[in-house]
Amino acid sequence: MKKKLGTFAILITLATCFLVACSSQSQSESSRTKITIATDSDTAPFTFKKDGQFKGYDIDVLKAIFKDSDKYEISFITTAFDSILTGVDADRYQIAANDFNYNQERAEKYLFSDPISKSNYAVTSKSGTSYDSLDQLSGKKTEALAGSNYAQILENWNKANPDKEPIQINYAAAGTALTTRVQHIENGSIDFILYDAISSQYIVKDQGFDLTVTQLKTDIGSEKDGLEYLLFAKTKEGKELKRFVDKRIKELKEDGTLSDLSTTYFGGDFASNLN
Structure with missing residues (x-):
């Protein structure tokens, strides 16, 4: 007994x-701060979905940043591109991750992480036709998402060159896939798409398009051209989150994680040369 x-x-x-x-x-899990990361899931190879799962360079970088964090718990959400930053404004999302580049208008409203990749601008056009400067795009037709960095580059060129035939910019509806816009080059409704070299080369190869991708030879804007960032709200919480993320980005660069992920998704190292 x-x-x-x-x-x-x-x-x-x-x-x-x-x-x-x-x-x-x-209790430990419930005490962690919940972070919602917004993306359009339509900017491969930076962010996309496969079999219903979030995939891409940006996604895996963020997973690595927050791996084993006892302070933050992350989740991803898909939303239209033009709703990502408005969601950050409203604190629905705490991080914007969608191959975001730097521009002054965004810098006035949002905090930028340290860069996580560097890619040149490129022009996608019909096979056998190449454009390696903005001047060559004068009078040509394109499509761009309103508010995107690429649209602003073209708008700025038009403003700076009033004596030249303007670049004709058709503003695509929010949520219009890059693949759809690239298809419009093949069917002749537009002449080119200005985008980053990584995404442009990826989509042409992945979708089997018979198109030419040419990197721009001329610099555009500043030394921040081609750099990719994560964005945060300009709040106390946003600043604290940025400090955590920047610290981890530095560690991931030093231990080779960023370079490894870059090679996996981009087919080359677009991270080790980051400053």
């Missing part, structure tokens, strides 16, 4: 320890 009681007492003790451990883990 005593032996049975002893065994019972041991089982009770083990069960209690298990429940305490589970409770501690649950």
Whole structure:
């Protein structure tokens, strides 16, 4: 009888320890700050979905940044491109991740992480036709998402060159896939798409388009051209989150994680040369 009681007492003790451990883990998880990361899931290879799962360079970089964090718990959400930053404004999302480049208008409203990749601007056009400067795009037709960095580059060129035939910019509806816009080059409704070299080369190869991708030879804007960032709200919480993210980006660059992910998704190292 005593032996049975002893065994019972041991089982009770083990069960209690298990429940305490589970409770501690649950409390630890519930105490972590929830971070929602917004993306349009349509900017491969930076961010896309495969079999319903979030994939891409930006996604895996963020997973690596927050891996084993006892402070933050992340989740991803898909939304239209033009709703990403308005969602950050409203604090629905705490991080914007969608191959964001730098521009002054965004810098006035949002905080930028340290860069996570560097890619040149490129022009996608019909096979056998190449454009390696903005001047060559004068009078040509294109499509761009309103508010995107690429649209602003073309708009700025038009403003700076009033004596030349303007670049004709058709503003695509929010959520119009890059693939759809690239198809419009093949069917002749537009002449080119200005985008980053990584995405342009990826989509042409992945979708089997018979098109030419040419990197621009001329610099555009500033030394920040071609750099990719994560964006945060200009708030106390946003600044704290940025500090955490920047620290981890530095660590991931130093240990080779960024270069490895770049090679996996981009087919080359677009991260080790980051300043």
